Amino acid sequence: MQELEVKLNDKHIKDAGYELKDRNAAKDSTQDKIQEVEEQLKEKKAELDKIINETGKEEKVLIEKSAEAKEKVDPRLLTAYERIRGSYHNGLAVVPIVRDSCGGCFNVIPPQRQSEIRQHKKIIVCEHCGRVLVDVDLHDKVKIDGK
Ligand SMILES: [Zn+2]
Known part of the structure; x- marks a missing residue:
């Protein structure tokens, strides 16, 4: 055992x-x-x-x-710009129109509003997200000149 x-x-x-x-x-x-x-x-x-x-x-x-x-830039516009920039995680306050929509929130922009934006007479913001809207031509021009 x-x-x-x-x-x-x-x-x-x-x-x-x-x-x-x-x-x-x-x-x-x-x-x-x-x-x-x-x-x-x-x-x-x-x-x-x-x-x-x-x-x-x-x-x-x-x-x-x-x-x-x-x-x-006009201080009031600057303040508004900084506020918009701070409130979105991507930091974009000025966005182009992309395929008839806001380049920030992608909501559709009515044709009447798009033509106002293209006229560059006043600053137009997206009614959904509040970002400043510009037409693609202006957006690209600023991007190139900004370099
Ligand atoms: Zn928007």
């Missing part, structure tokens, strides 16, 4: 030895993967730093241009 118990325990020890071997192999493979992923992360961080550095320079120029432009 005791002999049987010893044999059984030997078997358990042997099994545990195999399991330990398997787990060590799994550990090594996981450590390799961690190292690989950490290297990739390092590369991506370097890329990101480079991009942040570049866009930072561009942002600085654009902020200066924005400040210059703000001096030429």
